[in-house]
Amino acid sequence: MNRKQNYQWEKLSLGVCYYPEHWSRELWKEDLNRMLSAGIKTVRIAEFAWSKFEPTEGEFTFEFFDSFLETVKEAGMKVIFGTPTATPPAWLTEKYPEVLNQTKDGVILRHGARRHYNYNSPKYQELCARIVEKLGEHYGMHPSICGWQIDNELNCEVAEFYSESDTLAFRKFLQEKYKTLEELNRAWGTVFWNQTYTAWEEVYVPRHTISDSTNPHEVLDYTRFISESAIRFCKMQSDILRKYIAPGVFITTNGMFPNLDNHRMEKECLDVYTYDSYPNFAYCLSEDPKNNRELNDRKWSDKLTEVRSICPHFGIMEQQSGANGWNTRMEAPAPKPGQMALWAMQSIAHGADYVSFFRWRTCTMGTEIYWHGILDYDNRDNRKLAEVREIHEWTRKLKPVTGAEYVAKVGVLKDYSNVFDAQLDKWHGRLDKSSYKELFIASQLTHTPMDYVYLQEDSEVEELAAYPVLFYPHPLILSEGKMELLTAYVEQGGCLVLGCRTGQKDENGQCPMTAMPGLAAELVGATVSDFTFVGPGDEDMFIVFGGKKIEAPVFNDILEVVKEDVKVLGTYEGNYYDGKPAFVERACGKGKVLYFGATFTRENAKVILEYVNALSPYEAVVHLPEECELSVRRKEGKTYLFVLNFAHKAVGISLKQPVTDLKTGQQVKGELELKAYEPRVFLL
């Protein structure tokens, strides 16, 4: 199964990140009471507090957090307890420098910040296992603990590891994968540029090479290795915790970072997934105002869609509640009145059943003095706290939505081999970057809810069959297994839309000597006879389709029909392949496959969505302006429409059927105005 969740949230609720070690004990009780009065019932603690438990090697003490947990218990609140492994203590890194990570150039990442360790150091693994074991033993059955967070944001800040332990572990990973050096040499194509290995000791994690053009097959495996290392590190901790925690207590980790198969991590180690949502990054000073501000904070809906593909009813461990910045980075301004609530509702609209703010109060010391929390340094009540109360009011009204499924009829496929390959192969990266972004924008602007669906080794055709239409933009890497699944999906009635460059590579990232789209050629019934990226001067490439001209940017596969039952839907206009097939369709079983020779844009995607009858499925219920996002969740036959106004001005919407406005409990129909940043939820 693609998505897995062992833990279901009982009811939609609010939490906050709190650091008892940052404040005097006198403040704890008052803080907790103020949280409660704003509707916050859970606090996440301890994820950076190793020294509070093990101040010197092997000396364990629990007094500090025992006392905090006692205060929590008295307040009747709950705690998500973090394992503190993201920040090893100074005594540890001083005595065992081998636990530290290194840059590719061999520069050691020292004590003084965070995430400076490597996953593969046997010493670090031993010391982490010990502290987690101690915490599990001591706190595992504590009645106030409802969940555990492993480490903090695995692969955040640093997602590459080059220590000696990593090289040793990489060799082991490769030995297990390839068994012999001959096989490794073949998979990595080392005959090219005389890279042939004659002993395992000659193999390293990637090192500096000319213009960083290290063997691509090696880098692809290295990326898989990092993912494997992070998952193993996480599993080591979750296996220990499981020995101690009470039934019904969940294990999670937070964030969603690169070089990590988050789906596998969820399946193998966690009960529920949590994400850290900071939509304010859309307003960063460093963002290019012209190019990158498109859809602004709505871009976070794209990330939340990814999170939902891992775990349908996820939690938000850190929800933006103030301006962001470190003392070394000046980032985004304070959320405007209404934005905090809008962003919290954005999370809920996409499937979150728990929303925890980062953080209770802005820290008065350290790197994050500008990463603002709900309260400011002065600790007075403020508009942000008042907004948390409003959000709490919303959560009360939205209780029946807890556990409701997000409803999408269009899916966009992804898989980690292609995600990793697109990071290192610039040609591939350019296609993916453009098509995935544009498909997301198309779905947003046309109010066509979509899901991401990751193809995994254990994916089943039933998961795919839930989507009448699936786009798989540029699966350069295909495998027999994936093709079997996709063919079954089509035969059973699905509509699969493939984009250019499909099937160019095998699982090692090598290009087989077969006509493209390689393993997909049989299903598509057409091959690629010629291809080119759209070069300077040729930007105005079009495909003539159904009497319209639609854009054909970035890359063009020029097609040749091989099977008789293939219909040419569109031909190119422009360049030397003018008039040649660009867009083909083939019926197969109960479904069909479409091959589109270029990348997707919001405009051509719209035309394709219309052609396959998947455009704007709620248009008969509600007409929305582009400024609004539409998300739909359904439970027990009830459909909830989340309409979020991301504009800083009021907008009008038109309800074509009577629906119940959950905020007022009233039936509404016809024209309605949403205030700037206002969310509304309608029961259909």
Ligand code: GAL
């Ligand atoms: C998150 C992290 C938090 C805090 C926050 C602000 O990425 O999990 O610990 O650092 O960012 O920088």
